[in-house]
Amino acid sequence: MIWGAIGCNLISDLIILNSFINTDVYIKDILKKSKIIDLANQEHGIFNWIFQQDGARPHTSKKTIKYLKKRCMLLDPWPPNSPDLNPIENLWSIMDKRLENRRPDNEENFIQILKEFWDSITWELLENLILSMNKRIQLVINRDGHSINGFY
Structure with missing residues (x-):
């Protein structure tokens, strides 16, 4: 399992785990170890940014949601199967190609x-991915919620 997080002016360490990921592992070995919440709070201020994650079970468990809501604003619920609207999915795609x-x-x-x-x-790549959200959202709206893969 490979995990990383990006945001405006920040990037986490890349975390690689060779174990099954459950809620406790996600909180302890990923969220806490990466310090992504602390980094984002330092960069943007406490509760001045929104944490976005996909719908994986460890991400959406009651314990994880409770943990996150005490530390940051959380984009919840997140639509299932919506990689077009998640900048890190675009980064993973770039990584795949390389x-x-x-x-x-x-x-x-x-x-x-x-x-x-x-x-x-690079910071330029991260900025481009994150700032492209408005365009991607508009494309999804224009396509009545259908995938924009190949359109962007």
């Missing part, structure tokens, strides 16, 4: 390449 060119031959090599890519992400 991985195709590198062709890692084992797990260790794969992780090394992922970390190299993550560490090379």
Whole structure:
């Protein structure tokens, strides 16, 4: 399991886990370990930003929601199957394309390449992904909620 978070003027460490992810692992080994909430609070102020995540069970458990709502504003509920409206999904897609060119031959090599890519992400790329939200939302509206894959 690979986890990372991005935001305006911030990026988390890339977290790689070789275990099953449940609520407790998500809170302890991902949210707390990444310090993403603390970083965002320092950058933007407490409750002056919105945490967005997908609908994975550990993300939407009562315990996770309770934990997050004490620390940040939470975009909840998030529509299922909506990768077009999540900037990090676009970043994962960019990473996928770059991985195709590198062709890692084992797990260790794969992780090394992922970390190299993550560490090379520019502020310009993050800003473009995040600032593209308004355009993507309008495209989804124009397409009556259908995917904008290939349109953006």
